[in-house]
Amino acid sequence: MSWQLALQAPLEQDLSGFRHLLQARHIGHRISEAAGQQQLWVADTVTAEHVRQLYEAWLQMPADNLEFAAAPADAAAGRGMSWKQQLRRYPLTALVLLLTLLVAVWTGVGDVVENVAKLTFNAVLIEGDRAWFVPLDQTLASGQWWRLVTPVLIHFGWLHLAMNCMWFWELGRRIEQHQGSLFLLGLTLLAGVISNVSQFFFSGPAFFGGLSGVLYALLGFCWIYQRLCPVAAYALPRGVVGMMLVWLVVCLLGIVSALGFGQIANAAHVSGLLVGCAAGLLAGLLARARA
Template sequence: MTASVALRLPLETDLSGFIALLQRLRVPHRVAEEGGEQVLWVHGEELAEQVRELYAQHPLGDVNGDFPQAVAPARTPVLVQLRRSPLTALMLLITFIVFAVTLAGENYAAIRWLSFVDFHIDGGNIYLNYLDATLASGQWWRLITPMLIHFGWLHLAMNSLWYWELGRRIEFRQGAIGLLGLTLLFGLASNFAQYWWAGPSLFGGLSGVLYGLLGHCWIYQRLAPNPAYRLPPGVLVMMLAWLAICMTGVFELLQFGAIANAAHVGGLLTGCLTGLLGGMLARRNA
């Protein structure tokens, strides 16, 4: 990997604290005197941008002894990452508990209390209520809880992995409260979008929330670049391509099950809007 310049600073700048921080984070680097300046070299331009962001926030280093792992997260043990992303971990834990209680989407007696609208099964047929009747009975939690329902192990695994990846980024950049607010907002928007498009139906999963998180990171990063929201190359293209493929109806045609495409689109558009607002605010305050 090609070495890149992360920082160029005057010789009188004290870098000892910041160098100690890089050493604790196990970031490979070297400092050289070149042209009357201190030059900090690291491996690769992506890492160089992360180090510049780190220096902008903590030029004196880890002064309080409690700095979060912002660089080279792949080297951080899973348990440490769980402690540093408590809201992300809690959301996944709740999702796993619901998955167990609903027997991987087979226990309709449990699913009935979490679906967007109430329903009952008679003679092998499912009969769903309308939203106004459901809300009239005070069951407002249904506006959010479908995001916790998953139908099958593959459905759960894919959504959990992506929430772990995107949720940690947002929790690091905007805090646990920020991630919680966005998760609830995207869940609400995607559920309403699916109901508006398809009417009373049985749907669930975190995928609408995931597309919201994706859109948020995407637009926010375009307006206010930061290491946390810089997604790996090809991720955005892959996710949008997957959305487009799902919207063709090919999975329904192959009898793989219905896809809640409206929830995906609703989540994505809402995420782009929050990313636009958040990015503009961060850019103005920079």
Template sequence: MSAVAVLRLPMQTNLSGFVAMLQRLQVPHRVAEESGEQVLWVPGEALAVQVRELYAQYPHGSEELQLAADKPQRSMPGFVEQIKRNPVTSGVLLITFIVAAITLLGDNFETVRWFSFVDFQIKGDYIYFASLAHTMDSGQWWRLLTPMLLHFGFLHLAMNSLWYWELGRRIESYQGPLMLIALTLLFGLASNVAQYQLGGPSLFGGLSGVLYGLLGHCWIYQRLAPNAQYRLPPGVLIMMLAWLLICMTGIFELLQFGSIANAAHVGGLVAGCATGLVGGLMARARR
């Protein structure tokens, strides 16, 4: 495996703390003087990427990481323990499951009406939607958010729940439960309003707009202020963005698999990238 130059720094830069941390973490490396610079080498590009991110966070080393490296590795917490550690993530999913039961996964239109973006009535083969202005004048403000709790079918619910569990836990553990609540509500509002404004009155719902918001938040935040919590598994971002583009082609409607709330997905993603940009820049400034 060929050596890769991770850092090229002036000779006056003090690397002793960072090098000591690499030694404590048992990261193979060497430092050499070349052309009036000190160059840090590691074996392989994959390790080089991780060391660069580590230097971006801890250029002077970290006693906390050094102590953590000396401790024996603990086993992963069980499912019940993870629920206790992530009450907001678990709570949102619990509410979503309750709504799914109440609405019979979208089959009970009388209860679906309680959570839709605007109220509606079904007469014969036609569905009639109230206007957004009438909805707001009636004080039914909760409808701006509640469509994110609606799901139409078990697969729709299962996929969205799994992704919210994965992304929600990351944000709750790194930025706290209040931040996850705020982001969930913001992305829910952004995605619902975007879908209504661009798609017109229709029956839509699901956590997918929120999920794309959480995805965008982790993506941009991690690019600006690298951290282990927001580093998504390889291929996840590409897969999610590719799925978004495929849905936007209209192929699922053509194959009569049902309509996709593409505007909600895009609205959530744009909002998530915006919050990730602000949060990442603030975290980078603090460092």
């Protein structure tokens, strides 16, 4: 790593509070002494400029606000907030989860085929114990455009539902707080459509669904954005990205299906990740340009 000098401060100045502020925002740094001054170093020039701005603001900050400023951003985990406060702060994240839970109950988490068929990518004709998928062009020609998105709300089993809801709550509110509800809505819809379309072209007409493709998009966004323009909200716990990528590879290799855990929508996962990484790249570069 090539360290960049962010700022210099007198030896007698106590920088411990400012260091706590940087640590709370997950900004890597080190302090050395040279030429009778303290020198604070960071990883790159963009971070250096950001640190200088933080330092100027920190110097002007009243003493009674220093502890608040150094506290980690509560968007990442919502610590210290009641569930009502979190619902008000992350309304879109909560709304998506509410819709997902309602659909899970309505479809019996995939067991009530008649209801599942109303949300599948292709329309389904059911006659007794037999079912036929309607070709996609006929499905869309009949005005059923909602089917491009609605498969993300379908889940097959309570474990599938619980894991996806947990990760959407964890990742969605980070993005909603930092980028806004409309951005999260746009990213969710875009990732949902692209992951569903990708899975359809990969597997053909089939009963597939779940938030997993969207989750990989949210993960990819946080991952790439954080590398380009570090913010506390997107600082995921160590190992999370690696674990999710390893899980993706394990699914691609067919190990999960071979162990009897059902078919995995790999195309939805991969395409969702690519969408999120692309969005994180664009948003991160714009944030760096503004900085």
